[in-house]
Amino acid sequence: MRQAGLMALLALVCVGCGPRRSNILLVTLDTTRADYLGCYGRQVADTPVLDSLASGGVRFSRAFSPVPLTLPAHASMMTGLFPWEHEVRDNGLYRLGEDTPLLAELLAEAGYWCAAVIGAHPLVAQYGLSRGFQVYDDDLRSSVNPFDYPERPAFEVTSRALAALQSCPSGRPLFLWVHYFDPHAPYGKPRGALSGYDVEVARVDQELGRLLTGLPKGRWAVLAVGDHGEGLGEHTEATHGDYLYRTTLQVPLIAFGHGWGHGEVRDDAVSLVDVFPTVLAMAGRASPPNSGRDLRRRQVSRPVAAETIHPLVRYGWPPLRSVEYRGWKLIQGERMELFRTEKDPKEEEELSRAYPDTLAALRALLPPLPSVGQTAPLGPRDREALSALGYFPDAGSSIPPRDELLEMLEQGNRLVTEKRWEDAYEHFSAVATRDPGNLWARMGVGTCVAAVGDLATADSVFRSLLDTHPLYLPALQNLAMVRLMLGDDAEAVRLHTAVLEIMPSDMTSLEALAVCLRQQKKYPESLSAYRRLAEARPKDARVLRDMGSLLAYQLRDRNEAARLWRQALAIDPRLPQRREMEREMQRWEAPGSQ
Numbered sequence: 030m031r032q033a034g035l036m037a038l039l040a041l042v043c044v045g046c047g048p049r050r051s052n053i054l055l056v057t058l059d060t061t062r063a064d065y066l067g068c069y070g071r072q073v074a075d076t077p078v079l080d081s082l083a084s085g086g087v088r089f090s091r092a093f094s095p096v097p098l099t100l101p102a103h104a105s106m107m108t109g110l111f112p113w114e115h116e117v118r119d120n121g122l123y124r125l126g127e128d129t130p131l132l133a134e135l136l137a138e139a140g141y142w143c144a145a146v147i148g149a150h151p152l153v154a155q156y157g158l159s160r161g162f163q164v165y166d167d168d169l170r171s172s173v174n175p176f177d178y179p180e181r182p183a184f185e186v187t188s189r190a191l192a193a194l195q196s197c198p199s200g201r202p203l204f205l206w207v208h209y210f211d212p213h214a215p216y217g218k219p220r221g222a223l224s225g226y227d228v229e230v231a232r233v234d235q236e237l238g239r240l241l242t243g244l245p246k247g248r249w250a251v252l253a254v255g256d257h258g259e260g261l262g263e264h265t266e267a268t269h270g271d272y273l274y275r276t277t278l279q280v281p282l283i284a285f286g287h288g289w290g291h292g293e294v295r296d297d298a299v300s301l302v303d304v305f306p307t308v309l310a311m312a313g314r315a316s317p318p319n320s321g322r323d324l325r326r327r328q329v330s331r332p333v334a335a336e337t338i339h340p341l342v343r344y345g346w347p348p349l350r351s352v353e354y355r356g357w358k359l360i361q362g363e364r365m366e367l368f369r370t371e372k373d374p375k376e377e378e379e380l381s382r383a384y385p386d387t388l389a390a391l392r393a394l395l396p397p398l399p400s401v402g403q404t405a406p407l408g409p410r411d412r413e414a415l416s417a418l419g420y421f422p423d424a425g426s427s428i429p430p431r432d433e434l435l436e437m438l439e440q441g442n443r444l445v446t447e448k449r450w451e452d453a454y455e456h457f458s459a460v461a462t463r464d465p466g467n468l469w470a471r472m473g474v475g476t477c478v479a480a481v482g483d484l485a486t487a488d489s490v491f492r493s494l495l496d497t498h499p500l501y502l503p504a505l506q507n508l509a510m511v512r513l514m515l516g517d518d519a520e521a522v523r524l525h526t527a528v529l530e531i532m533p534s535d536m537t538s539l540e541a542l543a544v545c546l547r548q549q550k551k552y553p554e555s556l557s558a559y560r561r562l563a564e565a566r567p568k569d570a571r572v573l574r575d576m577g578s579l580l581a582y583q584l585r586d587r588n589e590a591a592r593l594w595r596q597a598l599a600i601d602p603r604l605p606q607r608r609e610m611e612r613e614m615q616r617w618e619a620p621g622s623q
């Protein structure tokens with residue numbers, strides 16, 4: 030998009046009549062490193078839309094995520110609380126507590142019409158962020174990434190967001206949250222001077238331009254913000270979640286439009302927890318108690334803290350905590366790393382021995398260590414890792430070298446995405462041999478042997494995993510899959526039921542349960558599982574189709590079956606098995622049929 034045209038478009042967005050309170054657009058840019066945008070200094074970047082928002086609004090040059098993981102970081106934006114306060118500390122294993130007030134809920138109370146369109150599985154409604162939204166579009170059926178999280182591309186996210194706005198009532202201010210996931214690994218093909226990662230950032234930027242162009246006329250304020258960055262090989266980290274360096278903690282944050290300055294760059298340290306009180310203030314609503322600050326005012330110097338318990342949950346290693354304050358940063362795991370970030374922003378020179386007083390002062394500002402009860406998939410190894418860290422913070426000798434093992438695991442993950450199961454197996458099993466408590470390595474071994482059809486070995490790998498981590502949902506689900514492939518429906522049902530006892534909102538297990546129960550000829554039980562699914566995902570045509578089939582063929586309720594099939598076809602006219610359903614319904618209507 031041409032710069033001049035874009036500025037005209039942005040002018041259109043921020044003036045006009047509309048309600049007295051401005052509409053608010055919150056754009057969350059998954060896995061987007063600040064320094065990969067043109068406005069943050071990247072020469073080759075192709076990000077004209079974000080650059081224009083920055084030059085016409087306020088750009089925060091030191092914005093940080095409190096956790097380099099999608100769900101916990103978004104939970105912080107939506108609650109104004111740090112992960113150790115809202116207690117959603119990793120993807121897939123936690124659900125936000127019902128009594129924690131959410132941004133959209135408070136905006137809805139204040140008269141806003143709230144809609145969200147999300148781009149990937151970590152944020153689907155089951156994890157608790159959908160309260161308050163009239164529309165929460167988390168339909169990922171068009172998933173383009175079968176080996177990682179289900180996700181959908183930016184083009185579709187923008188189209189769905191524009192479609193959602195069609196249903197908004199007139200006369201009410203709007204809050205629209207749009208989540209773009211494309212820059213998350215795996216990346217696309219490089220293009221010219223752009224890396225594959227740059228290309229995906231550029232695609233999001235382009236789609237953001239299309240979204241802005243399509244917004245209804247009125248007065249808008251826009252906040253565009255990253256949830257965390259990406260290692261891209263720096264500090265030996267390819268992606269994010271395992272470390273707390275600036276590569277994954279620093280995020281872009283740009284505010285534009287009604288109520289914001291023009292062409293301002295702010296260098297005070299801010300955190301994603303600030304999004305919550307800022308948006309509420311923009312909407313003219315008072316905030317409940319939270320840990321954020323209103324970003325419209327410059328912040329006095331404050332410690333910026335972060336954590337990741339991902340190493341504990343995945344590998345059984347001590348979690349990491351960090352704090353950055355007045356130009357210094359401390360990262361603590363089994364060892365301590367001190368960096369003078371104001372002079373060494375890339376965090377290359379470790380200074381803990383040279384500055385013991387600074388180190389001690391920063392240690393006092395670290396966030397609290399997770400207590401044993403707060404780590405979901407807890408096993409004995411986790412307890413050990415935590416207590417070692419809690420009582421003997423400097424004694425990390427029993428922890429294997431993270432960098433080396435993580436590199437092998439990263440390679441294993443990559444080989445899995447290429448379906449090179451045997452090669453991936455070599456990497457995972459080498460790590461599991463050196464570090465027997467490593468959950469991820471053992472999961473990798475189980476997944477690879479299952480993929481090549483060695484179900485007996487897969488079965489014993491997942492079982493031994495559950496001996497040490499009885500609440501680890503992915504292991505329960507994988508074992509259920511293996512049991513089903515071995516023809517043991519009953520055990521698959523038991524395992525999916527166990528998952529649903531731990532995480533009642535887990536849609537993967539609920540759907541699998543409905544299918545298994547049907548196979549076991551437990552039709553009423555299968556129907557009730559489908560009913561729960563349809564209640565949680567009323568727009569999921571596939572679920573309506575399958576529930577209809579159960580009613581048609583097993584429960585002999587043709588009226589109800591036809592109603593569900595028609596509903597499914599209205600939602601998705603290109604649904605597979607459409608012809609069979611239509612033929613069947615015609616047959617039922619034919620004279621003499623019953």
Ligand SMILES: [Zn+2]
Nearest residue numbers: 059060099256
């Ligand atoms: Zn993310």
